[in-house]
Each structure stands twice: as C-alpha cells, then as structure tokens.
Amino acid sequence: MTAAPYVPETRSLRVLADAVQACRGCELYRDTTQAVFGDGARRAATMVVGEQPGDREDLAGEPFVGPAGKVLDRALGDAGFDRRSVWLTNVVKHFAFRRQQGSKRRIHRKPGRTEIVACRPWLDAELRVVRPSLVVCLGATAAQALLGSSFRVSRRRGELITAELGEPPRSVDVVATVHPSAVLRSDDRKRAYAALVDDLRVARAAAG
Ligand code: SF4
Numbered sequence: 001m002t003a004a005p006y007v008p009e010t011r012s013l014r015v016l017a018d019a020v021q022a023c024r025g026c027e028l029y030r031d032t033t034q035a036v037f038g039d040g041a042r043r044a045a046t047m048v049v050g051e052q053p054g055d056r057e058d059l060a061g062e063p064f065v066g067p068a069g070k071v072l073d074r075a076l077g078d079a080g081f082d083r084r085s086v087w088l089t090n091v092v093k094h095f096a097f098r099r100q101q102g103s104k105r106r107i108h109r110k111p112g113r114t115e116i117v118a119c120r121p122w123l124d125a126e127l128r129v130v131r132p133s134l135v136v137c138l139g140a141t142a143a144q145a146l147l148g149s150s151f152r153v154s155r156r157r158g159e160l161i162t163a164e165l166g167e168p169p170r171s172v173d174v175v176a177t178v179h180p181s182a183v184l185r186s187d188d189r190k191r192a193y194a195a196l197v198d199d200l201r202v203a204r205a206a207a208g
Contacts, residue, residue, distance in 0.1 A: 007121045026118040042087075046134045047135045048072070049123070050091070052108075057095070078200075079203070128167070134203060138179045146174065160174075
C-alpha cells in the first residue's frame with residue numbers, strides 16, 4: 001500500500017490538496033468524509049506535523065480545527081509563533097477511527113504503521129514544496145515517522161535535533177513535543193500546557 005501513484009509531480013500545494021481527495025493508497029479513505037491536507041503559509045519556515053485529522057477535522061476538511069487545535073493555536077501564540085505563518089499538517093491524511101459499539105460515535109484510533117508508511121509520499125510532497133527550515137513534531141506518531149521508531153518523545157521532547165527529512169532528503173531542524181490532545185487528557189492541564197509551550201519556545205528560537 002502506498003500513496004505514491006496518487007501524488008502528482010507539482011510545485012502547487014493547491015494541486016496536491018485536490019489530488020489527495022482521490023488517494024486510495026490505503027484503506028483509510030473508506031468511511032471518512034474527506035482527506036485533510038495541510039494548511040497554512042505556502043513558504044512557511046516552520047512546518048508543524050501531527051498524527052492525523054480527528055472527527056472535527058474530517059468533517060471540516062481542515063487540520064487542527066477541533067479542541068486539540070485550539071490548544072495548539074494558543075500554545076503557538078504563547079511561544080511566539082503566528083499560526084498564519086506556519087504550515088500545519090499530519091503524517092496521515094485520512095481520519096483513522098473505530099465505531100463505539102451501539103453508537104455512531106467515531107473514536108480516534110492510532111493509525112497503523114502500514115497506513116503511516118503508505119501516506120508518507122504526501123508528507124514528503126509537502127516538505128518538498130513548502131521547504132521548511134524547522135519541523136515541529138506533535139506526539140509520538142509524528143516524531144517516530146520522521147525521526148525513527150526508536151525515538152522517544154518522553155525523553156527527547158524540547159530538544160533541537162538536526163535530521164535529514166523528505167524525498168530527496170534535506171537537512172532540517174526538528175523539535176518534538178507532545179500532541180496537544182495530550183494536554184487535554186492530562187490530570188494537570190496547566191502544567192502540561194506550560195511544558196508544551198516551553199518546547200515550542202525552543203522551536204521558535206531555532207526558527208529565528
Ligand atoms: S490515509 Fe493517506 S495513503 Fe491512506 S488513503 Fe488517505 S491519503 Fe491515501
């Protein structure tokens with residue numbers, strides 16, 4: 001399974017965003033409303049990468065518009081970023097979920113490795129066109145997809161790392177932190193939020 005045959009050779013993010021709707025690179029397109037491509041500034045110096053669109057994003061067709069997105073917006077602002085100047089995206093472009101038994105409610109499930117690998121050509125296309133100098137990974141799925149499966153966010157969050165990313169590979173600064181949904185799940189939201197902002201401040205300083 002791979003998205004590769006569906007990714008057009010183009011420098012246009014608009015063309016990529018249209019093309020992703022026809023992707024059948026894995027099974028996730030079934031049962032979803034639409035693919036959710038990245039969004040933001042075309043030549044953003046900073047790319048923020050999450051895991052996958054959630055229920056709200058699937059319905060809206062835009063990344064980070066749900067509750068976690070609101071946390072991210074506030075944290076980016078508190079760290080000194082302007083959300084409009086970054087490119088926001090996910091490693092997987094369709095919503096992975098399971099149905100709650102006896103209900104229509106869609107419960108987020110972590111995308112599998114096969115789905116993450118299948119979807120990677122879309123993220124590589126975004127990296128190729130946007131050409132960020134800094135990538136912020138939100139959560140373990142994004143960090144391990146970009147920095148390797150042995151990467152542990154819990155140990156290395158907030159650390160400035162240089163990595164070869166994209167296809168063809170290019171040297172990029174990377175900072176990994178938790179996904180903003182982890183702040184919402186935390187018993188101590190205030191503290192978890194402050195730690196997220198601290199990590200994003202490292203990224204902001206590296207972005208210059
Ligand atoms: S999740 Fe990615 S690879 Fe799978 S169908 Fe959607 S866009 Fe294609």
